[in-house]
Every structure is written in C-alpha cells, then in structure tokens.
Amino acid sequence: MTDGARGRRDLLGRMRGNWRRNLFLLLFVLDLGVITLAVAAGFFARFAMAEASLDTVRSQGNLYLVVVPALILGWQASLLLNQAYNMEIIAIGTDEYRRVVRATFFTFGALAIVLVLLRWQVARGFLAVALPLGLVLLLIERLLVRRWVLARRRRAMLVDGVVVVGSPHEVRYVAEGIARNPAAGLVVRAVATDTTDAPTFELANGVVVPQAGAIADVVDAVHRYEASTIIVAGHNRINRKQLRELGWQLEDTTIRLALASRMTDVAGPRIHWHPIEGLPLMSVEMPRYSGVKYSLKRAFDLVIATGMVVLVAPILFAIAIAVRLDSPGPIFFRQTRVGVNGTLFKMTKFRSMAVDAEARLAGLERQNDGSGLLFKMKDDPRTTRVGAFIRRYSLDELPQLFDVIAGSMSLVGPRPPLPREVEAYDHHVHRRLNVKPGITGPWQVGGRSNLSWQESVRKDLYYVENWSLSGDLVIMFKTLRAVLARDGAY
Known part of the structure; x- marks a missing residue:
C-alpha cells in the first residue's frame, strides 16, 4: 500500500469517525451544564432559600469560591476517569448509567475526605441539594441523549x-x-x-x-x-x-x-479478563441468586413499594370505587401464580373482568392473540368498561405493590407465570423462577403482548442471569414510557 493511498484511507476513517467526536463533545458540554446547574442550585439553596444573612455570605463566600468550581471540575473529571464517555457503551445497556452513578458518588466521597482533612466547614444543605439533583439531572440528560441517538441509529446515522x-x-x-x-x-x-x-x-x-x-x-x-x-x-x-x-x-x-x-447473553459486568502472556483469558462470573446483592434488592423493593403505596393511595381508592360501581363482584382479583423457586403465591390485581372470566376462558382459546403459552386477546369480551381502561394503562397492577411489600414479588423481574404455564415449560425456561417475579420487567418494557413467546423467554432469562440495581432503575423508567405509550397493552 502506497503512502498516498494509506493517507487517503486514514482521512476517510477520520471522516467516518467524526460522529464519535461530535457525540463526545455534545455529552461533555451537556454534562458540564447539568453539573453547573446542580451545584449552583445547591449554593443558592444554602444562601438564598435559607435566608442567610449578608454577614454569613461574606464570611463563607471565599470558601465557596474554591469549593464550587472545584466540585464542578472534579465531577466532570470523575466522569472522564470512569469512562462515562466511552462510545462503546453510549446508548447501549445500563453500563453508561452505572458509570455516571459511580462517578457521582466518587466525586462526593473525595470531596468529603478533602473537607475533613482541610477542616473546611461546608454546609450540609449545599451538598444535600447538589448531589441528588445533579445525579437525577445527569441520568435524565443521558436518557434523552440516548433516545436522540437511537432515533438516528434507526435511520443508519451515528453508526x-x-x-x-x-x-x-x-x-x-x-x-x-x-x-x-x-x-x-x-x-x-x-x-x-x-x-x-x-x-x-x-x-x-x-x-x-x-x-x-x-x-x-x-x-x-x-x-x-x-x-x-x-x-x-x-x-x-x-x-x-x-x-x-x-x-x-x-x-x-x-x-x-x-x-x-x-458466549451469548452475558452482560459486561460478569466478564473479567485475566491477561497471561500470549494468552488472554476471559472468565465469566456465574450468576448467584442470594447474598448481599439480593438483600439490597429486597431493601430497595421495600422502600420504593412502600413510598409508592403512600403516593398513589388516592388513585387506589378511586379505582376501587370505580371497579365496585362498574360491575358486580369483588374489587380485587387474586390468582395463584408461581414465584421464586417454584413456590405458589396469590397475586393481587384490581378486577378488570367479569366474575365468570375463568369459566369462559376455554371457549375463547381459539381466539388467542398471544403466543406460546400466553393467552392474550385484544378485544376480550370478558373485560369490563373500567377494566379496559385500567388495563390499558396497567393501573390494574397497582395492588401488586402489596405483594412486593409482603415479599412474594419484586418491583422488577420476570412476568409471574401461571402454574399451567410452568407445567409446559421446557427445562431451560425454569430458570425464570430463580428470582422473584416482578410487577414490571424486560417483558413489560420490550413490547409486552407484541412479543413472541421465544423472545419473551429470552428477555426474561437474560434479566435473571444479568440483573443489577442500576438495570432495575432503567427498566422502571422505561416502564413509565411503555405504560404511557400503551405499547402492547391489552
């Protein structure tokens, strides 16, 4: 290859790679703006909203002239050091969000150590506002950028x-x-x-x-x-x-x-490299279904589910009245489902069908719009008027929050199957039962009833073996979007 040809080809390569540089610059500038906004909000919350006296501002102002820019620059540097701008992970999976979270906590941990060593007194209110606000805004910003990137990649741009x-x-x-x-x-x-x-x-x-x-x-x-x-x-x-x-x-x-x-269906955090001279070894961490990680998941479920019950209590009350007035029968529908390790439990939902829905199921089997072992029907004649509405927006599933608090379910996990479905499982599909079923999960955000049975199983098995707390948060955010879009809901 001649030097001229090599030079022309390298130029083509640089031109094709410009989208990476431009996307890096976009993310860098947006992150810097979000961080600056969060830190500024923390500063004004400390001095403006707290109605600090002019003397307080004067006495502590010089300290914040150092801390504020240092925090902004340190936060941005931490994102760089944690490779939050690695183009190989942008808009793919949950690793991007995980690195943003890790960089944020590293920044504030390092700041706390420095403040203790230098004996600087920085108001806790400043940090209490800047940290959570900055983290939430960074994650929202990355989510919006991801949607923008994915929209262009579907048109073969940024690829x-x-x-x-x-x-x-x-x-x-x-x-x-x-x-x-x-x-x-x-x-x-x-x-x-x-x-x-x-x-x-x-x-x-x-x-x-x-x-x-x-x-x-x-x-x-x-x-x-x-x-x-x-x-x-x-x-x-x-x-x-x-x-x-x-x-x-x-x-x-x-x-x-x-x-x-x-090796297929293995998420990045489970892969570890062991470089040996001349022989790079890749080891894969086998999934575990107990331990500290699952204790954290249980604690997360309890805190969030309890908070959500308090928050949506008026909605629960309104739906309960609507269900009772719409058609005769109980407010709640309780059905036996299969939980973790094959244990049976009663799953609770708002009743969305006539009381004789189970008895009429056999006569509708031929009209199944679902796939595989799942029965779904777009215009199910057993559905009540209120039931059609609450199912459209998944409001019928809100009582499952009580199942989460009781420990039978998790906020995020595979779809809770019926016993007759489990009896027909292939051997490998039983791995779905290694974790608690969830109110939402990969099935809920991946198309719901529009998914084939095989695709539904693949998504659930991938979740079972590769779940993480940050991944659960992403699925919960995606659930809100899927519910509002009514994607595959019937």
Missing part, C-alpha cells in the same frame, strides 16, 4: 460500518445479531468468508450484503465498503497467526478490530 470475517455459519450468526440490534450502532457493510460462490451474502431476515471474498484482503474490503471495524466472527476460517498479522496491518490505520465470543 460504524463493519466487515464480518469467518465461516458462513459464524458470519451469519454475528451479522444477524447486529441486524436485530440497531441500538448497538453497527451496520454490516460486507462479509468475508473466503468464498467466491456468490457476490452477495443473504441473511435470514432478508438483508443482502456484499461478499468481500478472501479474508486476507479484508483490510482493503473495509476501505472499499467504507466501513470502520472488522469483526472476527470465529476461528474456523482464521487462525492465530492470521489474526496476529491482521492486527499488525491495522496498526497505522483508524480501523478497529473486534472478536466475537461464542
């Missing part, structure tokens, strides 16, 4: 073009996974399978991509198809020597190299 390398089977598995997840910011431009049987390569979802031919020429293919990343889908068509030589070819370019693992 990296990739060339996938490997055997046809390996390439198809990786390419189809990329096509199913536009949020990842990757678009398959071509594949290289060392075959010349056909000029194109067809994926199962009907997408057709060019066949780049020889794996040895994959670097040229990256430039030819205006891609920026090479993904090695497996080792059947590329050995260690070829992989090492490929890495050498990329040293003076802006092209990125990624290796696809055969």
